[in-house]
Amino acid sequence: MESEVQTPIPTAMERITAAADTAGAPRAEKVMQILGRVLGAGEAAGMAVTIAGENARELQLRTGDRLNESAHWLENEITSEANRLGEQMTKLKDGAVATAKGWAERALKFGLTKATALEDKVVMVCNIPAGLKEKKAILETAKARAGAEQFSKQVVEQMTARASLTVEQRAILEDLLKWQEEERIGLEIEHAGAREETVAGIDEARKRAAELRADAANMSDKIEKRRVFKGWLAKMSA
C-alpha cells in the first residue's frame, strides 16, 4: 500500500477559496459564483461536458490557479515597491546626513555645541512611517512563506514520483505534508486582506507626505523671516 501514497492536490474549491482569501476581493467570490453555475451539475449527471478540450472541472482548476497567480503578482509588486521606497529613503537619508555632518563641523566653530541636532532631524524626517514598516514586514514574511511552500511542494512531488516509498520515506513525506499544510494555512492568514493593507499603506504614505509638505512650508516661512531679519541687521550701523 506504500506505493499508493498520492500527492495531496488541493481541491479546486480550496484553491479558489485561497485565492479569494488572498485577494480579499469580491471579484474572486464572483468568479466562484459563475463557476458554481456549471460545477457539479454536469458531473452529477455523469456528463463529460467538453468545450475546446476543457471540461468544467479543468476550467475550475485553471481559474483557481489564475486567481492565485494574480494574488501573488499583487503581493510581489507591492513588496518590490516597498523595497524601492526603502532604498530611495536610505539614499536620501545618506545624502542629507552627509550634508548635515558638513554643516555641523562649521557650526561647531561658531560655538553651536548641539550641532548634531540637524543630523538627528534629517534622520527623523527620512524614517519610513511606522505603519508602512509593519506592512512591509508582513509582505516579506508572506513572500518567504510562499517560497517555503513551493520548495515543499517540489520535494513531495519528487518523492511521490518514485512510486515505491519506504516506511521511512513515507513518514518523511507525511511530515512534509503536515508542514506544508501548516504553511498553507499560515500563508492564507498572512495573505488575507493584502489588498486592504495596501490601501491602508497608500493612505498612510499620503498622510505622512502631506504632513511633511506642511512642515516644509512652515520651515520655508521661517527661512524667509531669518533672511528678512538679516537684512535689517545688515542695515544697522555698527
Next chain:
Amino acid sequence: MNLQELKQKLSEVGFSDEVAAKLNEIVAAAMAKGSLDAAAKQQMMDLIDLDVEAGLLEADTMEKMALALNSFAATNEKILEMHDEKEAKIEADVEEAVGQIEDAMKTPPAAPTL
C-alpha cells in the same frame, strides 16, 4: 532700528533654539555696551546664514521625502488598478467559458447513428 527693537524682532523670527540663544547673548552684550560692534554684527550674520542653511536642508529633505511617499502611493494605486484589470479579465474569461458550457449542456446529445 535700535538694539531694543532688534531684540524684539529677534524673538519673532523663529530661529532654531541654539542659534536664537547665541544671538540673544550677542544682542544682550551689545545692549550692555551700548552698541553693536562690527565683529559682533558679523558673528550674528554668520549665525543667521548657518541657521538659514540648516533650514534649507531640513525643508529640502522634507520635500524630497514627501515626493517619494506620494510616488509610492501613486505606484501602489496603479498596481491595484492593474490587479483589478487582471481579475476582471479572469472573470470575463470564466463567464465566457461557463456560458459555452451552459449552452452545450442545454443542447441534447446527438443521437448515435446506426
